[in-house]
Amino acid sequence: MSEILKAENISKSFSDKDVLKNITLTLNEGELVCLLGVSGVGKTTLFNVLSGLTKPDSGSVMLKNKDNDEWEDVTGKNGYLSYMLQKDLLLPNKYVIDNVALPLTLHKMSKKEAREEAMSHFKRFGLEGCEKKYPAQLSGGMRQRAALLRTYLCKNKVALLDEPFSALDTITRSSMQEWYLDVMEEIKLSTIFITHDIDEAILISDRIYIMKGNPAVLSDEIKINEKKPRTQDFTLTNEFLEYKKTIKEKLG
Template sequence: MTITAPAPHSTQQSDLTVTNLTRIFTAPDGTETRALVDASFTAKPGEFLSIIGPSGCGKSTLFNAVAGLDQPTSGDISINGSPIVGQQGHVGYLLQKDLLLPWRSVLGNVTIGLEVSGVSKKRANEIALPMLQAYGLGEFVNHRPDQLSGGMRQRAALLRTILFNRDVILLDEPFGKLDAQTRATMQEWLLDLWDDFQKTVVFVTHDIDEAIYLSDRIIVMSPRPGRIIAELPVDLDRPRKPAVVTSARFIDLKTEILDLLATGQN
C-alpha cells in the first residue's frame, strides 16, 4: 500500500547529523549535571534508527535538542548539512503522551500541523481523510480522543506527526504505555506507515526486542552522562515477520545489546 499525501513542504528524504552534542544543566547553586556528552551519529535518509539506553541517560535531552526545544551546551545538529541548533519546526516529534486535544475530533487533531502550516481547513481535511481511511481510523474521524483506545490514540498522534510533513521524525517511546498485544499491532502498523512514506525515523525505546524488530540500526547509550557506546546494524531481512524474534541473529543482537547495557561500555 502506498499513499502519497500532498502537503505544503518537500517530502524528499533527509539525513540528520548530530556532532559532539553535549548538554550540561546548571542548578541555581552552581551544581552541574552532565546529561549528555559528545554524542555523535547520523540517521541516514529513509533509515529507521533506534536509540536504547538506561533511564536518565539523556535520550529525551537529545531529542529536545534536535527538536529545538532545548539549547545544547555545545555541539552541532544539521539536516542535509544545514544547521538547525536552537531552531524549531524542522522535525516531527511525537512523545509517549499523545497530546491529542480533547475538544477536537480525530480528524481535527490529525490536521493541526497542516492548519498551522497555512493549509485551509477544507484542504487539510481532503488530505487527511484518505490517510485516516487507509490506516485504520476511517470509522473514528468524528470521535473525540476520550472515545478511543490507547492504540487508536497513538495512531491518530502518529498520523498527525506524518501530516506535519517533515522528513525527519522523532518518536520518543510512542508505545511505552500500551499493553503487549496492542504494542505488537502498533509495531506492524508503524512499519507499514514507514514503508509507505519513507521518512527518516529516530525512535527511542527501552524495549530491546522492539528496537531490533523495527530498526535498520541501533544506537546504544551509557548511563548518565549519556554517551554513545555502540552502533549496531540490524542485518535482518525486510519485510520483518514476528517469527524473526526466534532467529539466531535476533537472539545474538539482543545478547550483545544486553551485554552493552550491563557494562555501560563497548
C-alpha cells in the same frame, strides 16, 4: 543511502549536572534508527535538542535541505523535525480529524483542505470511521496511531518518536509494531526512535545506538541486517537472540 541528518558533538548540562556528552549520530534517508538506553539516561533530552526545543551547550544539528541538498544548521530551531512525544497529546476538544490535521492548519492551510488531506491517510493509519470522534472515544492504540499520523503530517523529512508504543499493553503493542513496520515501508520516513525495550529495538530498527552512562554517551552502534519488511516471527529466530545477547552485554 545518503545522510539526511547529523548531530555532531552534542553536550548539554542542566544546573551543573552533565546529561549529554559529545554525542554524534547520523541518520540516512529512509532509515529507522533506535536510541536504546535505560529510563532516565537522557534520551528525551537528546530529542529535545535534536528537535530544537532545547539549545545544546555545544555541538550542532545539521539537516540536509529538501530543495538544494545543502546542509543547513538547525541547532536550536523549531519546526524542522517532526516530534512525537511519549504521550499522545491529542487535544480533547477537537475531533480526531482536526487533531491530526493540526500541523496543517497551523501552517495556514484552510480547515477544509487540511481535513481532506488528513482524510486521505485515515485508511492507511487504521483510523477509518473515527474522523468525527473525540480522542476520549478512541482506544489507546488508535490514539497512538492518530498521534503518529499527526506527526507524519508535519511533513518534515525526519521524524523523532519518543517511545510511541510504551504506554500500550503487550498485545496491542506487538500489533502496533507490525502495523508500523508495514506503514514505514510505504511512507519511507527517516526516523529516530527512542525505546528502552530491546526486543522492540531489534525488531524495527536498521541501526541501534546504545546510550548509557552519566553523562550519557552513545557507546555502541549495532546494525541489524535482517531485511525488511519484518514480522513478529523475526523475534523467534536465532539471529534475533544473537542480537539481543550482544546488546545486553553492551548495555550492561
